[in-house]
Amino acid sequence: MIESEQQQKLSETIKNRPEDFVVDELPLYEPCGEGEHVYLCVRKTGITHDLMVRLIAKEFGVKPRAIGTAGRKDRNAVTTQLVSIHTPGEANREVSFSHDGLDLLWQDRHTNKLRFGHLLGNRFDIRIRDIDPIKVTTLQKRLEVISIMGLSNAFGVQRFGNDANNHLFGAALITNKFDELLFLILSGNERHHQFANEGEWKKALDAWPLGNPVQQHVLEALVCGKTSQDACKRISKTMQKLWINALQSHIFNRTLSRRQIDGTWDTLLLGDLAWQHDGGGRTFEVSEEDDLQERAKQIEISPTGPLWGPKMRMPSGDVLKAELEDLVEYGVRDELQQNDKLLAAGARRPLRVPVKNTSIGSGVDEHGGFVRVQFELPAGSYATVLIDNLLTASL
Structure with missing residues (x-):
């Protein structure tokens, strides 16, 4: 299932009504x-x-x-x-x-x-719909496994936009591929998209639905004869940063997925930068002398992945080599380490996070049956990732 379809299905399951998705901040x-x-x-x-x-x-x-x-x-x-x-x-x-x-x-x-970021985390109280409440026993077992092993700290699909491709915008932007970026911005299957595809900028602008400032701003520039680079300069800095952040997040998810496949997402390797969960986000490099697996098993520490940026701390050895190889499919490398006002400084992010104060039950209300899940996550982690794990993971 592609990410945009996954996002829609998950939203229909847990966000039919605001009261089905309750979040309370845990202040710092x-x-x-x-x-x-x-x-x-x-x-x-x-x-x-x-x-x-x-x-x-x-x-x-x-x-x-x-x-x-x-x-x-x-x-x-x-x-x-x-x-x-x-x-x-x-x-x-x-x-x-x-x-x-x-x-x-x-x-x-x-x-x-x-x-x-002035936040310890969030407390979630979520009602999952469109599910047989008797499945609560199976989901409870899955929640227990997540509580023991930790939750994969992936960025949720909502991070990547309605079409799940904001990272592609970010890659085109940061590599100065402005023609490619314009294609992404103006592509689609409607009549106004067709005008843009044919280079009929004025017709595309006149036909474009209101409420799409990015497309409208670049089309206005193209109508005036501006180059693709100049047209892209009309895009707000906020939107440009959002795209680049999506790229950084997608690369992190790629590294996390690789380590889940090879079974090391919860295991510390030589050269890893270990995250101290109770240490205010401090990291330290894993050396040959370290015997840390028991602490890792207790989710006191975890391996980290990259949020690429000019000030990101680098791991070493095979860990760094593999993370650099993860960049190949995106066509970026040096661009993510340059000082750029649009680019975040860079950081390490734990590959997993602890899930605390969990509870699960089932019931029926005027809207039908549901499974109710309660849990706490650290700041920056996604409840939708946990729910997706509950609904799709195998025991």
Whole structure:
């Protein structure tokens, strides 16, 4: 099954209704009660992250950049999370607001802006639909195996866009293949795509549906006679970074998949960079003298994979050689190690993560039967990956 079909099927199974996908943040720290930043604990239901930010910014009369969050949450979910608002010089005031899809639970103050990653993890409470509730026994066994071995820390398919190909956009962009990038942006099977394929830029622009700013901006440039490179410069930096991040994520998933196939995704190899799960993300290189397999078995430490970037710490030996070989199919190597404003610095990411406080049961409500799964994951790990493992893994 291709990734886009997999994403659709999984979404239909666990995200029919926002209340079937409940997420509570596990904050890295609590607000101290004073400072220039108002901290709100809000419940978001069925609205996007960006809309939430705009609503709160409007309520406080500030620019969206004054708003801080620890991470982006799914639209089709009920999420409880912290949001910070920078309000320098403003006296303490009680905030009271409620919008459709956004409720205020409590407020406090703190000395710093809430930033991406200021998060221990997330607590999930998910109802799986379109499944016979009596299968809960089988799923419970699978959940027990995941709890013992850890969860493969793959990036979820939602990371790669609706068509599961954002990484291809990133590869074309970072290698300056602008004609290829334009082809990806403007390709499809509808009438407006056909105009673009024939080089009828004005007809394509006039026929293109509204709400597609990337396509509209590049077509406007092409109508004016700009080159493919100049047209691609019209794409927002935010979108360009999203594509390159998708490329980095796809390469990580490729490395993880290879190590799952050869049975070393949970085993430390000579030259590996080991991740300390309780060490704030610190890594260390595995040497011949190390005897670490018992710690690895307890999921205290795990092997890591690459998020390629100019400042990424490199493993050594055969581990590095294999990771470099993973880059071949993408046609990139040096490009991911250059200093580029669009390219993240690079990091190591654990190939697996611990799954804590698990619970599973079944039931029936007005919408039919379901299996209910509860668990905690570290920040940056995907609940959809765990659910996919539950539904597809063999015992």
